[in-house]
Amino acid sequence: MVDLAHLPPAPLLSVPQKATSETPLRRISTIEDDTRDGGASGSDASKRAAAEQILLAWSASPSSSLYWKGMASSGDPPILAGAQNAWDMLSDEQSQKHITTGSGDLNNILGGGIHCKEVTEIGGVPGVGKTQLGIQLAINVQIPVEYGGLGGKAVYIDTEGSFMVERVYQIAEGCISDILEHFPHSHEKSSSGQKQLRPEHFLADIYYFRICSYTEQIAAINYLEKFLAEHKDVRIVIIDSVTFHFRQDFDDLALRTRVLSGLSLKLMKIAKAYKLAVVLLNQVTTKFTEGSFQLTLALGDSWSHSCTNRVILYWNGNERYAHLDKSPSLPVASVPYAVTGKGIRDAVTGKGLRDAVSSNHKRVRVT
Numbered sequence: 001m002v003d004l005a006h007l008p009p010a011p012l013l014s015v016p017q018k019a020t021s022e023t024p025l026r027r028i029s030t031i032e033d034d035t036r037d038g039g040a041s042g043s044d045a046s047k048r049a050a051a052e053q054i055l056l057a058w059s060a061s062p063s064s065s066l067y068w069k070g071m072a073s074s075g076d077p078p079i080l081a082g083a084q085n086a087w088d089m090l091s092d093e094q095s096q097k098h099i100t101t102g103s104g105d106l107n108n109i110l111g112g113g114i115h116c117k118e119v120t121e122i123g124g125v126p127g128v129g130k131t132q133l134g135i136q137l138a139i140n141v142q143i144p145v146e147y148g149g150l151g152g153k154a155v156y157i158d159t160e161g162s163f164m165v166e167r168v169y170q171i172a173e174g175c176i177s178d179i180l181e182h183f184p185h186s187h188e189k190s191s192s193g194q195k196q197l198r199p200e201h202f203l204a205d206i207y208y209f210r211i212c213s214y215t216e217q218i219a220a221i222n223y224l225e226k227f228l229a230e231h232k233d234v235r236i237v238i239i240d241s242v243t244f245h246f247r248q249d250f251d252d253l254a255l256r257t258r259v260l261s262g263l264s265l266k267l268m269k270i271a272k273a274y275k276l277a278v279v280l281l282n283q284v285t286t287k288f289t290e291g292s293f294q295l296t297l298a299l300g301d302s303w304s305h306s307c308t309n310r311v312i313l314y315w316n317g318n319e320r321y322a323h324l325d326k327s328p329s330l331p332v333a334s335v336p337y338a339v340t341g342k343g344i345r346d347a348v349t350g351k352g353l354r355d356a357v358s359s360n361h362k363r364v365r366v367t
């Protein structure tokens, strides 16, 4: 068996790429491509053996002594060290800022935006705007604190190769122009603000990982904790998409379910420990129920327990809609939204960040 604390490091992933403005007009080359050019080491058999080790480690159950040994030696605090009281938790929750989606309407149904310390799954059909929303969140998390944002950084884990830096640059420009429109005077006064509000700075604060197989994805998530410990200003981790390689390459479905539950538990733990938002983009598939085929999120019902909030993006005629499908404290609701040249905005008014930045919504209880 494999000790969790001694998992093989992920050499391909040790140096994330930054989405710098030096390469705004081409897709960032992949880490795997770079390594391949230099000649990948190790045979297929040794790669398979390493993958099996990682899978075994993921499938270690909480009842296994190895699991607890791994936790203890990783420096985590003892689980039963003490309880937090509910009043402190409420104050903590109310003081949390949310990451604006770019659409005021979408923020409203989410109780203010994407929540830190939680895992949010966003699913939908191809072309509906999942990647656009992922990129928008990677930019919006960086809105400086003096403009109502979190002033954080983003990790973007791209499994599909759909992260286009020229589009990221456009969305950053859109975000900046909305901020300047909404806060014209504060920007004139703030010299630090003038320095921060440049698209190249927004791009430079996105740590980009290109993932080309499920074993790389598992290794990346294992490596994430170490990376986040060294980059404490990261406030969002986006995986686009979380299911792509698992749907393509994984034959043993029972093992896939076990591996994915381990992966989602790890992501939940990371979200809480580092007070950041984890956003999992997911694809949809068709499922035969009650005599007809219906669209459902990929990986089935077992995966559906793995996130705190779920948003489904869909088409209604020519209009894009977002449906809050699962939340521990908010009612189910749907709103239209738009993908514009500037990024995600409200469907009707085209407004978004302007309202979204000043949004002060809190969660409301379902009545």
Ligand SMILES: Nc1ncnc2c1ncn2[C@@H]1O[C@H](COP(=O)(O)OP(=O)(O)OP(=O)(O)O)[C@@H](O)[C@H]1O
Residues within 6 Å of the ligand: 124, 125, 126, 127, 128, 129, 130, 131, 132, 133, 160, 162, 167, 283, 339, 340, 341, 342
């Ligand atoms: N500059 C732009 N201006 C307006 N709309 C745009 C722009 N760039 C992209 N879009 C819209 O975004 C859509 C693509 O969205 P996106 O790549 O997020 O889809 P997706 O849901 O991630 O799909 P997939 O599952 O295939 O990755 C395009 O079809 C287009 O309608």
